[in-house]
Amino acid sequence: MDNLITFAITVFTGFFAITNPISNMTVFVSLTRGLDKETKRDINKRSNIIAFVIVTVFVLLGKYIFELFNISVPAFKITGGILIFYIGFEMLQSKKSDVKNIKNVDVDEDIAISPLAIPILAGPGTIVTAMNFVANVQTIHIFLVIAIFGTMSLITFYTFRLSDLIVKVVGNNVISVIGKIMGLIIAIIGTGMVITGIKISFDLITT
Template sequence: MLDVWAFAISVFTGLFAITNPIANVPVFLGLTEGAGRVEKHRINKKATFTAFMIILLFTLLGKFIFDFFGITIPAFKITGGLLIFYAGFRMLQSKKSNLKTLEQVDVDENIAISPLAIPLIAGPGTIVTTMNFVTDATYLYIGIVIAIAALICWMNYLAFNYSTFIVEKIGNNIITVIGKIMGLIIAIIGTTMVVDGLKLAF
């Protein structure tokens, strides 16, 4: 039972850090600026639901993808770890928010699919992290990953839903600090994956 809880906490920490609901708030506000409350709500629902479906797809088909392309677990862990480390490193180095303005993106419901669902919530880092957790997992552990992915997407939904309130209360500076902390956690997760991959390979 302790192993199950440890695994669940590990999955939650990894997915929360990589999707980073709080740090995504300014992006959502920038992309939906000028949209009405109903339209924002519709975009939010579509984005988070699409993101969950993408994560679910890779969680369930992860093993099939590995077998079909002949990918070994050590190779995946090493490559995935490097990618996740790079994503975390970029978050640590970034000096500006990813906030997009209306001059760059029109208020269009298509933004729910891209860039909100892909790659903001269910980006390469999220997919790699999810697949890493289910590479050699039992059905119980796969179910845990799916449940936590649903929880994380719901947290993104809440963050987007209360985006204006969040920015007013904690400010962009605190959001930036949170992003840096999440970047550090992601980089550590990436390093751990590389180490695990090297242990399995040798």
């Protein structure tokens, strides 16, 4: 039971850092500026539902994806850890990660799908994080990861819903500081994944 609680805390922390609803809230505000409340609400709801479905599919089919492309668990953890560390490192430098950053967005597009759902909420970093959490674990852990990401989607939904008020009250400077803290957490998680991958490769831990 203690292991499940520890696992759940680790997963929640990882998802919260990588999805970063507070920082992404500013992206949502900028993309939906000038739109009416009903349209904003619809975009918010659809983007989070789509992101949840995408991550859930990768979580459930991750094992088969590994087998299809002959990907080993250690290789995935090491590569995924490097990618996640890179995203966190860029956040620490107050840079928008190239992995998640979208340039020249056309607001006339269906922004609920792109860029909000993909890659802002369910980008490579989020997918890699989710698949790393379910690599070589029991079924209960898989469903726990899905439930926690569902919770994160709800948190993101309500954060976006209150985005205008939050930005006005908190201010951009505080949001920037929070982004740096999230970047540090992401970088640490990425480093941990690399270490775990190396340990598994050399049979230094039981898997």
